[in-house]
Amino acid sequence: MSHDTAHALEHPTSTGLDNRKLAIWTFIGSECLFFASLISTYLVYRPKVLQRGIGPFPHEAWTSPTGQHFEPILEIKLVTIGTALLLFSSLFVVIGLNGAQRGKRAQMLGGLGATILCGMFFVGMQVYEFTHFVREGLKLQTNMFGASFFTLTGFHGTHVTIGVIWLITIFILALRGQLPKEKALNLEMAALYWHFVDVVWIVIFPVVYLMK
């Protein structure tokens, strides 16, 4: 018998599964479509950027009509570090969840704390990247790359920020002793959302930063 059935025994449902977990999975399913629309918009508009000849460009150097020279704008090294930290944050949150399900408080708090720190670094990295781009002359209205890039990565960054706030809330509850083993599902839902944010970035990172 599965964990889901165990929850069903506490709150009987027609599916035999916990409705809250089914709800978060349904939400994640709908989010797949949301990000698919943003990713496809980016992929459709990206080839048009070079044709229209208005930079800065993601992977190509550019000289403006006024003679100003721009290097390729994407900073692969910095974003690779952010990507690695986001991947490790998925590991940390699942270690925290493991601790919560087994009633190991220190493991739960350690895993959650590390996840929150990684998430904060990622958001900070994105804020730096956006600020740097604006200083370099790439804004939402500059060209198609700017419009689709800021929209796609901006929505992802917003999701990460919401995830960090959610995890901080659970961390505070856990610190107060209000997240016993029986309530581990509260953390499991946040963890599922966090993993989803991670898998979205797993797609965005090569599509935006590595494919020319």
Place this chain on the structure above:
Amino acid sequence: MADVSTAATATTTEHEHAHPGIGVYVKIGLILFALTALEVAVYSIASEPVGLGFGAMLHPVIVPILLVLSALKFALVAMYYMHLKQDSKLFSGVFIFPLIIAAVVIVALIVLFGYHHAFQQMIH
């Protein structure tokens, strides 16, 4: 009531054994890290000036390679960290069905806009 509570505790314990342990999570984490490093390495090699050795050879296949590596990472996180491998198949269905629609939407839009662009170039 007590029976239900006992049953719930027993099944939760069974489930805990069904979920992978920390060792598996760490191994998956290291594989994910290695795959990301491989992605960046492929990008760096392919970014070498065209006409130089391995980079030039890799250049035409960089997109398929990156897509496969990305799909592998996606599947590992979904199966092991999101527990789709162990949890109810209904959760897998609720996630994978929209994922398939999402993939179809992406491919359809790229093809449609590609044709639109080619058609416009033909007219002008």
